[in-house]
Amino acid sequence: MRTLTIVSERHTYPVIVGAGALSRLPGVLDEAGLGGRHIAIVTDDTVRKQPIAEELVTALEQGSFTYSFIEIPAGDAHKSLDTAVSVYGELLAIGFRRSDVIVALGGGVVGDLAGFVAATYMRGVPFIQAPTTLLAHDSALGGKVGVNLPQGKNLVGAFYPPKAVVFDTRALLSLPQRQWVNGMAEVIKHALIGDADLFATLEAQPLRQCPDAAVLEPILADAMQVKVNIVNADEHETGLRQILNVGHTIGHAVEQCSDYELGHGEAIAIGLVLEADLAVMRGMLTMEARDRLVQLLLAHGLPIRPQERDFAEIAKRIQVDKKHGRRGWTFALPQAIGRVEVVSGVEEDEVRRVYQRALEGESA
Amino acid sequence: MRTLTIVSERHTYPVIVGAGALSRLPGVLDEAGLGGRHIAIVTDDTVRKQPIAEELVTALEQGSFTYSFIEIPAGDAHKSLDTAVSVYGELLAIGFRRSDVIVALGGGVVGDLAGFVAATYMRGVPFIQAPTTLLAHDSALGGKVGVNLPQGKNLVGAFYPPKAVVFDTRALLSLPQRQWVNGMAEVIKHALIGDADLFATLEAQPLRQCPDAAVLEPILADAMQVKVNIVNADEHETGLRQILNVGHTIGHAVEQCSDYELGHGEAIAIGLVLEADLAVMRGMLTMEARDRLVQLLLAHGLPIRPQERDFAEIAKRIQVDKKHGRRGWTFALPQAIGRVEVVSGVEEDEVRRVYQRALEGESA
16 A cells, blocks of 8 residues: 655645555545545446445445445546536435535546536535546546536536545456556556656556556556656646646547547557657657657557547647647647656647658558 | 735735726736736626726726627526536637636626636636626625526535736616615625624615715725625635625525525525524524614615515525535524624524514514
């Protein structure tokens, strides 16, 4: 078990990572001054059936907490204001008070959506992130919560820190292969951003499926530490934190253009490669480093080429990205394995060239 | 011109009150580090036609700011997630970035809704409160933003402080009589909560319509100072700030039961009297103080008796109020002119008795 610490403007909170972490939840709640509160567990209809849901129930019962389940349909298409409205309604129906606690049990969709509900229901109630997917090792850290609009992803949201992140890695054992690999895309992203040693570890031993706890825990905790360090330095994304968006500017666009047929990690893998291509074209990154990234993604069975053939569709979606200033596009681009930089004033034409070349590469 | 200061967890910001305050907006924006940003003015279709909208345009043009208007329909019925969604859409359509600034120009509905949009669009953008009604001297202070759900008022929202409140009292000159009087209910509430001298001033000279700036400014600034002091002591309503809810627990319920035919201030006037009755019944408040309150409200032409005849309808709406704990109801009740206390564990039966008596009083 490893415990990391996030220092938010509002409060400092623990991130507990390891097999059996959920058994610590009652103690975590008590330490956060939330003893005796009613717990609303927001989860999706897939996670609800998994053993981890029962682990959570057992932990809450041992701590003598009362609880209710609120289920949402699984899938990013449901990370919407409509789903939030249905959760508000269920909370009101069970008489949920702003002194009570929401536990988000699930992957990134559940965490983002339940976190947004927690941030906005009665102007904010305490919540706990209990991620159950590898992907969520990323999204559960740093207090970003939100929902999608038809116009784009995460366009509505808040910075709203949880009272704790409790990541019980037992949940990962039941992950389907494709979901596991999707999560590895974010682990690789974190290594690329800030941990060259972790990158080399993964090169030496790619993790195409969930390994033993002894192997998993240090890798996962190291990847999370990269993000924790950045979030602690720039909670509200006024600067440094934007480097975490590497792969995401193009990644979100290809994800949307695929109508979410691409998994988030798959889309990010494609985005990472295209943004590395952009960095190479700008003379910021060596071709060798770019090739190491491509090889590591391929070694994990991740895609590296976009499917959407119409760049105009991609550009339209890049255009609405939150981090652009008023002139040109802003990207987080890799400079080396372990280093990423924010670059503004990127022209649509540069991205088009990179994109077209990737399309040709695919058909070559 | 008076300037008050609010110390929020996130930042400290000025509250500028007086005739011509809007002409200071460009300077305020510059001081807040928002020079050169694009300004989205969110307002309603009524305010848009009033002289104050042109005053704002003139001020922005003098400061060389670019701006766009986003209009919403006037009225509390439009303080909804649906309206928020339409504003998100318009912001996206004009290419509004998270470095840009929203100015909420209007009454409480516009301020709450535009503030909620500012709190959640791309996880939060800077905004300015520019209230144009007397009622909004209350709602624009303290960073509470939000929208209604069909189940109740303000059930979705956030604590999200503006970068400044610029209250140009010239806007009040064109207020219809009924809106003016509605606003006076909140001025009287603030006097009841924390300024017995202000209460006495209003008793000596009731303000049934907007007076000269020389009379208005000190009264308005004193009423706002009551709220500022409380908000500065308890921004997130963990305790003290709940006293600001006096009159609102029953007030919101009668407002909803009237299908918003009652104005907010009218509903609060009724709520203040009923909650004073409750305080008298509990031995907390003298009948003499209660009668002074009733007289002052009547002197301003405000209603003091509820219309809804079915208490069950009222009780249902009180039940979903945010501030209740898990046992009994929580009320902010007056103890004296100038003093209010939070009381929990109030039984439905007590409220029913008070309510039924008020109904009988009406028909007597």
